[in-house]
Amino acid sequence: MQARVGDTVMRTAVAAGVAGIIGECGGCMNCLTCHCYIPAEVAERIPPASEDEAAMLDVVALAQANSRLCCQIVVTEALDGARFEIPEWQG
């Protein structure tokens, strides 16, 4: 599936039926069902987490330093070919 620039990674994943990404709150950062891990080569292509997102990530079970909420990541041309990791326990 081709992601559309301007959509979020969460909406793209949900539309593609990616297991482990639910997006229950629609992207308003209160469900944590869009948690993913960001590979280093992708992290350098996206803005860092906002303070609000970082605060939410603090309560994610098994969060890692590279955890993000993919509802907060907007698809841009810079993400062409990017891959995101979904924790095994979410799938």
Ligand code: FES
């Ligand atoms: S979709 Fe709910 S926090 Fe991301």
